[in-house]
Amino acid sequence: MDNGSVIRIESISKHYQMGDTTVRALDGVNLSVRAGEMLSIMGPSGSGKSTLMAILGCLDKPTDGRYWLDGSYVEDLRDTQLASIRGKKIGFVFQQFNLLARTSALENVMLPLIYAGVRGHDKRTQAEEALALVGLSDRMDHGPSELSGGQQQRVAIARALVNNPAILLADEPTGALDSKTGVELMDLFGKLHRERGLTLCVVTHDPEVAARTPRIVRLQDGRVTGDETE
Amino acid sequence: MNVFANIRVALRALATNKLRSVLTMLGIVIGVAAVVALMAIGNGATASITEQIEGIGSNLVTVFPGSFEHGGQRIQAALTYEDYMALEQHVERVNAIVANVSQGMQLTYAGNTVDVQVTATLPAYQQVRTVEVANGRFFLRSDGASRARVVVLGSQTATDLFAGLNPLGRTIRIGDVFFEVVGVLESKGGGGFGNEDEIALIPLETGYTRLFGRNAFSHGQRKVNDVSMSAATPEDVEWVMVQIERILRQRHGLKLSDDLDFTVFSQNAILETFDEITATLTIFLGAIAGISLLVGGIGIMNIMLVSVTERTREIGLRKAVGARRGTIMFQFLIETVVLSLIGGVTGIALGWGIAYGVSAADLVQADVQANTIAMAFFFAAFVGIFFGIYPASRAARLSPIEALRYE
Numbered sequence: 001m002d003n004g005s006v007i008r009i010e011s012i013s014k015h016y017q018m019g020d021t022t023v024r025a026l027d028g029v030n031l032s033v034r035a036g037e038m039l040s041i042m043g044p045s046g047s048g049k050s051t052l053m054a055i056l057g058c059l060d061k062p063t064d065g066r067y068w069l070d071g072s073y074v075e076d077l078r079d080t081q082l083a084s085i086r087g088k089k090i091g092f093v094f095q096q097f098n099l100l101a102r103t104s105a106l107e108n109v110m111l112p113l114i115y116a117g118v119r120g121h122d123k124r125t126q127a128e129e130a131l132a133l134v135g136l137s138d139r140m141d142h143g144p145s146e147l148s149g150g151q152q153q154r155v156a157i158a159r160a161l162v163n164n165p166a167i168l169l170a171d172e173p174t175g176a177l178d179s180k181t182g183v184e185l186m187d188l189f190g191k192l193h194r195e196r197g198l199t200l201c202v203v204t205h206d207p208e209v210a211a212r213t214p215r216i217v218r219l220q221d222g223r224v225t226g227d228e229t230e
Numbered sequence: 231m232n233v234f235a236n237i238r239v240a241l242r243a244l245a246t247n248k249l250r251s252v253l254t255m256l257g258i259v260i261g262v263a264a265v266v267a268l269m270a271i272g273n274g275a276t277a278s279i280t281e282q283i284e285g286i287g288s289n290l291v292t293v294f295p296g297s298f299e300h301g302g303q304r305i306q307a308a309l310t311y312e313d314y315m316a317l318e319q320h321v322e323r324v325n326a327i328v329a330n331v332s333q334g335m336q337l338t339y340a341g342n343t344v345d346v347q348v349t350a351t352l353p354a355y356q357q358v359r360t361v362e363v364a365n366g367r368f369f370l371r372s373d374g375a376s377r378a379r380v381v382v383l384g385s386q387t388a389t390d391l392f393a394g395l396n397p398l399g400r401t402i403r404i405g406d407v408f409f410e411v412v413g414v415l416e417s418k419g420g421g422g423f424g425n426e427d428e429i430a431l432i433p434l435e436t437g438y439t440r441l442f443g444r445n446a447f448s449h450g451q452r453k454v455n456d457v458s459m460s461a462a463t464p465e466d467v468e469w470v471m472v473q474i475e476r477i478l479r480q481r482h483g484l485k486l487s488d489d490l491d492f493t494v495f496s497q498n499a500i501l502e503t504f505d506e507i508t509a510t511l512t513i514f515l516g517a518i519a520g521i522s523l524l525v526g527g528i529g530i531m532n533i534m535l536v537s538v539t540e541r542t543r544e545i546g547l548r549k550a551v552g553a554r555r556g557t558i559m560f561q562f563l564i565e566t567v568v569l570s571l572i573g574g575v576t577g578i579a580l581g582w583g584i585a586y587g588v589s590a591a592d593l594v595q596a597d598v599q600a601n602t603i604a605m606a607f608f609f610a611a612f613v614g615i616f617f618g619i620y621p622a623s624r625a626a627r628l629s630p631i632e633a634l635r636y637e
């Protein structure tokens with residue numbers, strides 16, 4: 001495998017059985033992402049980009065193909081091992097933030113650390129550091145309902161960063177935000193990428209969001225149709 | 231992830247839905263409270279009935295005339311004073327023995343009348359039935375020998391008849407015969423069982439010669455309604471019963487193959503019968519209460535299933551950030567167990583309170599027993615685990631990607 005590849009997939013396919021017809025959500029996708037890269041996976045709805053992200057994030061298993069994540073081969077792993085990989089190597093940011101209701105920003109950020117078995121004091125320190133990175137040190141004790149959409153998404157980013165993941169996967173991260181806040185969020189991603197060498201993969205249908213990343217992978221009908229780097 | 235962290239996660243999830251948690255708990259609270267209260271009332275009732283039966287007399291063995299064949303056919307036969315004499319002479323290991331002749335009669339004093347069971351008996355009645363004289367004296371052998379018209383009244387009879395006057399030395403009418411009241415018995419208390427306080431006692435010989443007339447005779451022989459005795463020790467009861475049967479078989483000319491024409495009854499047998507009845511009653515009450523606990527458990531399962539559905543995205547997210555299947559399962563299981571345990575403890579307190587209230591209101595002296603509480607507690611825990619497993623496994627089995635997309 002490549003040196004320095006965080007992600008390497010070879011001829012990944014994902015088929016769903018819908019009644020009598022087989023839906024080929026992904027059909028032989030190859031992709032490799034180097035450490036410290038920032039890319040977008042772009043395509044219209046139904047192109048398979050969400051399925052690809054689910055497989056990259058170990059949330060779903062491919063029907064066929066091979067996948068190396070951060071140097072280790074991910075195949076035939078049991079659910080508990082996949083859970084452990086998700087907790088330690090991957091950070092997720094979702095369109096709908098997915099913060100726990102009535103739970104403070106700090107505790108939301110601490111969630112992955114709880115499952116990773118990090119002890120009390122370290123847990124708090126790491127969560128505070130992650131919140132500082134996204135500029136929310138003064139909002140740690142606020143619940144999601146007391147935060148704006150942009151702030152909630154930054155809490156979600158802090159939660160994704162707290163375990164120092166090998167890669168951060170963001171699924172339409174600006175989808176639920178107004179355009180100004182969306183731009184601010186992409187600025188934050190850019191800053192984290194530049195200053196901390198964060199490996200970042202944004203899945204989007206929005207060309208303006210995709211334009212903010214140096215590399216754009218285009219997906220159509222389950223196949224890669226383009227891979228451009230500035 | 232350690233167990234305590236998981237318990238904290240579960241508690242936090244419950245705390246964020248306080249109202250729902252409390253309402254869910256209510257089913258278990260009511261179920262457990264019902265179990266504890268009903269069992270306490272059942273135990274209390276059992277204890278009070280047992281106490282009353284034991285109050286009839288210690289190690290009491292009673293012989294009645296006649297018996298029931300298989301199929302309910304009654305065998306008629308008389309029990310006579312001569313039978314009593316034979317038993318009195320030959321039965322061993324007996325402290326005291328009496329023959330009783332009873333009849334319901336009307337007592338009159340100054341326009342007050344009461345209907346009570348008048349029993350003609352012997353002085354040994356006091357030992358056999360363990361009664362104490364509160365006022366005056368019991369009648370003596372000499373009273374019987376002289377056919378004295380003296381009567382000893384039960385406490386309730388005395389109250390009904392004299393309404394506060396001192397009965398001693400006053401003359402009352404029993405049927406058409408005048409009697410002098412020489413004593414009043416102490417109350418046996420407890421109320422209700424066998425009317426132990428609504429009696430009148432006269433000497434046996436007086437009864438035969440002056441009060442009961444022809445009713446007390448059969449073919450020229452003096453009949454008795456029963457012969458009662460108290461065995462020396464509880465262990466002797468069985469032996470006494472065997473002797474009675476042997477002696478009376480012989481006297482009545484019954485062969486071994488013949489059915490008995492008398493019935494020997496021990497207080498222990500009555501006690502056992504009542505124990506069976508009350509045990510059945512307690513189980514029955516417990517079963518009804520158990521059903522309410524079951525309903526409470528189903529309520530918990532229902533709410534947890536709703537909760538799992540409602541929190542599908544939360545579960546998806548927890549899985550996305552590294553929660554394992556087992557961890558999710560454990561979290562939801564802990565939620566139900568915590569719900570049912572808190573509900574269980576609250577229910578025990580409530581049930582205890584109900585038992586206390588019932589006792590305070592003097593309905594039944596309810597008896598909350600440690601094993602009832604232990605049983606209720608473990609039953610609640612069991613309900614929590616049993617009804618928690620299905621929703622928890624549903625949550626654990628959710629595919630993370632589908633859970634995250636759930637709208």
